[in-house]
Amino acid sequence: MSRWIAKGLKGGIHTTRFPETVTTGEEGAPSTVRVRLQGLNPAVALAASSRCPTSAISTDGSETAGELRFDAGACVLCGRCSREFPSAFTQVRDPRVAVVSRDRLRATFSWDEEHELAPVSLQATAQLLQQATSRLFRHSLHIRHVDAGSCNGCESELQMLSSPYVDLQRLGIFFTPTPRHADVLLVTGVVTHSMTGPLLETYAAMPSPKLVIAAGACAISCGSFENSSLTNGPLDRLLAVDAYIPGCPPTPQALLHGLLLAVGRAGERYRAGQEEPDGA
Amino acid sequence: MRGDLQRLAEAMGVKLEWPREDEAILRCPQDAFREIAGELARRMTLSDFFATNSSGSKPHLTAIFQAPGEPAWLLVMVELSSPSFASVTPDIHAASWYEREIFEMHGVQPVGHPALGPLRLDQLPVPPAVGRGGGVGVDVLPSPSLPRPRPSVTGQGVFQLPLGPVRSGPQESAEFLFASGGEDIVEVDLRLGFKYRAVEVLAEGQPMDWALHLAERMAGTSSFANGLAFTLAAERALGVGVSAACDDTRVLLAELERLQSHFGTIGRLADTTGLLVASAQYGLLREEVLRACGGIAGHRYLRGVLRVGGMEMLPGPAARGQLQSQLKGWAVRATGLRRLLEQTATFIDRLDTTAVLQADYADEHNLVGPVGRASGVDRDVRRDHPYAAYPTVSLAVPTIADGDAEARFQIFAEEIAQSLSVMAQLLDQWPTSEGEGEGEGVELPVRAGSALGWVESPGGETLTWLELDDEGRVVRWRTRPGSVVNWHPYAHACGSGNNLTDYPVIEASFSLSVAEFDR
Numbered sequence: 070m071s072r073w074i075a076k077g078l079k080g081g082i083h084t085t086r087f088p089e090t091v092t093t094g095e096e097g098a099p100s101t102v103r104v105r106l107q108g109l110n111p112a113v114a115l116a117a118s119s120r121c122p123t124s125a126i127s128t129d130g131s132e133t134a135g136e137l138r139f140d141a142g143a144c145v146l147c148g149r150c151s152r153e154f155p156s157a158f159t160q161v162r163d164p165r166v167a168v169v170s171r172d173r174l175r176a177t178f179s180w181d182e183e184h185e186l187a188p189v190s191l192q193a194t195a196q197l198l199q200q201a202t203s204r205l206f207r208h209s210l211h212i213r214h215v216d217a218g219s220c221n222g223c224e225s226e227l228q229m230l231s232s233p234y235v236d237l238q239r240l241g242i243f244f245t246p247t248p249r250h251a252d253v254l255l256v257t258g259v260v261t262h263s264m265t266g267p268l269l270e271t272y273a274a275m276p277s278p279k280l281v282i283a284a285g286a287c288a289i290s291c292g293s294f295e296n297s298s299l300t301n302g303p304l305d306r307l308l309a310v311d312a313y314i315p316g317c318p319p320t321p322q323a324l325l326h327g328l329l330l331a332v333g334r335a336g337e338r339y340r341a342g343q344e345e346p347d348g349a
Numbered sequence: 350m351r352g353d354l355q356r357l358a359e360a361m362g363v364k365l366e367w368p369r370e371d372e373a374i375l376r377c378p379q380d381a382f383r384e385i386a387g388e389l390a391r392r393m394t395l396s397d398f399f400a401t402n403s404s405g406s407k408p409h410l411t412a413i414f415q416a417p418g419e420p421a422w423l424l425v426m427v428e429l430s431s432p433s434f435a436s437v438t439p440d441i442h443a444a445s446w447y448e449r450e451i452f453e454m455h456g457v458q459p460v461g462h463p464a465l466g467p468l469r470l471d472q473l474p475v476p477p478a479v480g481r482g483g484g485v486g487v488d489v490l491p492s493p494s495l496p497r498p499r500p501s502v503t504g505q506g507v508f509q510l511p512l513g514p515v516r517s518g519p520q521e522s523a524e525f526l527f528a529s530g531g532e533d534i535v536e537v538d539l540r541l542g543f544k545y546r547a548v549e550v551l552a553e554g555q556p557m558d559w560a561l562h563l564a565e566r567m568a569g570t571s572s573f574a575n576g577l578a579f580t581l582a583a584e585r586a587l588g589v590g591v592s593a594a595c596d597d598t599r600v601l602l603a604e605l606e607r608l609q610s611h612f613g614t615i616g617r618l619a620d621t622t623g624l625l626v627a628s629a630q631y632g633l634l635r636e637e638v639l640r641a642c643g644g645i646a647g648h649r650y651l652r653g654v655l656r657v658g659g660m661e662m663l664p665g666p667a668a669r670g671q672l673q674s675q676l677k678g679w680a681v682r683a684t685g686l687r688r689l690l691e692q693t694a695t696f697i698d699r700l701d702t703t704a705v706l707q708a709d710y711a712d713e714h715n716l717v718g719p720v721g722r723a724s725g726v727d728r729d730v731r732r733d734h735p736y737a738a739y740p741t742v743s744l745a746v747p748t749i750a751d752g753d754a755e756a757r758f759q760i761f762a763e764e765i766a767q768s769l770s771v772m773a774q775l776l777d778q779w780p781t782s783e784g785e786g787e788g789e790g791v792e793l794p795v796r797a798g799s800a801l802g803w804v805e806s807p808g809g810e811t812l813t814w815l816e817l818d819d820e821g822r823v824v825r826w827r828t829r830p831g832s833v834v835n836w837h838p839y840a841h842a843c844g845s846g847n848n849l850t851d852y853p854v855i856e857a858s859f860s861l862s863v864a865e866f867d868r
Contacts, residue, residue, distance in 0.1 A: 070693075070695075072689060072692075073624065073626040073627060073689065073693070074626065076626060076630065076686075076689065077626040077629065077630070080630065080633070083633055095640075096639075096640055096643060096649065097639070097640035097641065097642070097643025097644040097649065098640075098642075098643030098647065098648055098649045099647065099648075122558075122559055122562040145562075145566065145652075146648060146652065146653065147562060147652065147653040148647055148648065148653040148654075148661065149653070152661065152788075160647075214518070214519045215515050215522070216515075216516075216519075216520070216521050216522040216544070217522070218522070218543070218544040218546060219521075219544070219569070219864065220566055220567060220568050220569040220572075220864045221521050221568055221569035221570055221862055221863070221864045222566075222569025222570070222572070222650055223569070224519050224520060224521055224569070225569050225570050225613070225650075226649075227519035228518075228519055228613070228617075229632065229635070229636055229639070230519075231632070232629065232632030232633065232635070232636050233629045233632060233633055234632070234633065234636045244518050244519060246517035246518065258522075258544065259546060261543065261544055261545060261546060263470055263514075263542065263543040263544070263545065264514065264522055264543050264544065267514050267515050267522070267543070268515075271515050292566070293562060293563060293566045294546050294548070294551065294566075296551060297546045297547055297548075297551055298547070299545060299546055299547055300546065317566070317652070318569065318649075318650070320649065321636075
């Protein structure tokens, strides 16, 4: 046993400084996709929407006018839009992509008669979480995770939260086996018919106040399985959701940002229809 | 084997076709199926068995056999004129779950099945058929309703202990009902199917690239393997090949996926035996591999890089160089950790003789992958039916006959070493002129076709049967990932003299995917 302790000590510290310092791209993979206004035109919008496997990029089908509807909550990071239309779509490497309102993941871009891009219709700023609730959870947080029909990708990344690279516990955040001790319900997957009951029972068994987080494209929008007749999702049709973490799957740091965002320990950064914020 | 099959077909009076050098189709009348299947099972292994009832094809059964050590697959196709057939389970035990699935999904009854009933949850909606375009015209056969067969344990002091479907940590949803007298596990009732999303049905009527996208998203930790099985099937169906650089890249990425999956498995095993440092060390390795995947392919789980007829990316010289230097470090650390685990009594004692799967039992169930190889099943499609760039590398397939959790640990550890060796060989022989990071692909013909694809995923042999119509859309996509086979003996392994406290070790040592089973 002493050899294991020596092994652990000799290995040194690998833990990320996130969220104090953010190293963009540290995890080697994008967190989600952002629209670049300068490269956008109706033809590109139409072509991109036909390549998008989910409803993340959709248009009304007109080549000359109309609008582009973008939804990062449905983006499964297939990479087609950013690879084929790099001037109009770009991958976001900052892991801070979680938002507290579903609308923040959506943006609509429309063109007028002269094919000029009309001002972006960003959704109104959503109100922040109730201050009192988030203050309650600022110090220690216990998570009850429910897989409501995921592919195991999200679970795999959730398991990586406990690896030394992220080390969730250093921030006072823990997974708990019992809903009675849980502050936050973290849901992954499309919410299948068979998992709806267990999910709602878990939520009911948690004491109030409680938070709900939708992690991954499936929980946010049913992602790749939006046409399956066997889901009751997305999650926010069943429960009020306090934070949305886009990704397929969300990276460990994106998950961590979402958890901190839900309890008011981190701020929102991502907007679907805005240019890259400073310093990101 | 070829001549052997021809003689058998002639003796039986059935037709044998060879659409490809390594793939034969035997058209078999409904009433002769049981006899022929029994005869074939004597010399071949039943690897998949399913029904097709899609629009655009007549309802039929397909049984897939493979010959050990022969580069040949045999598909037995039985056109159904009535919604029942003589069950082959009494002769071929491995057919039991396949027949229950056929019954559950299509209402076709295997007459004479010893324990007939649905395979997944009791209340699975039939038919599960709605495609993206708003419904596929499926001609549903009448479905008799039967309860799911479940073990019944009675006796003084026996009680039932449920675990799941909501698990204790971030794990997949499945329910295990333990029958126990206190500490021992007498019997387990597996309840799977909570996550059934009808992935295969969603692909029907869809263009190929959309179905590939679904294949990649069916199960997270074997995304690339499932996508590759689909891609290979589609390329065989259309008769196209890819460049050597694409083949090399596919194998490189497939082995990276195996590496991250196996590091995760051993890390979980260490965690269940209370070795937190060991678990953390394997967590470090796994995160490094995931980051390497992200750096090379732009996705930590290697999604979105496959293309039918090519690849969306090829690793450039810089990425290859970096990976090459990382491989050496991973190999040294993995070997060191393995030795240390082997010398840790608290680890080995928990694994030794835990959840034993005897070799004859494994053989009877036609087990695949690391679980099968730890019970003496010497099978690996990378070696037996090499695909992509596997013919160009040397690969040793480890097998152990013990069948306990320790044997499975040893197989996982040895496969890590083999994966690292395969990747190093590929990178050493990589032509320096090739690949600047850009993808490439061949022009695809638009025509009808069907073919089998196979891949050794981290969890074992994954088979995919793909049928395309003349517009290149999917008529039928059947996938049988390794976990589907390996869940079959799981309850038996849990119940063979183990305690409830062994359960986490058992689960970690099997490393089965629920999403792959449920689909």
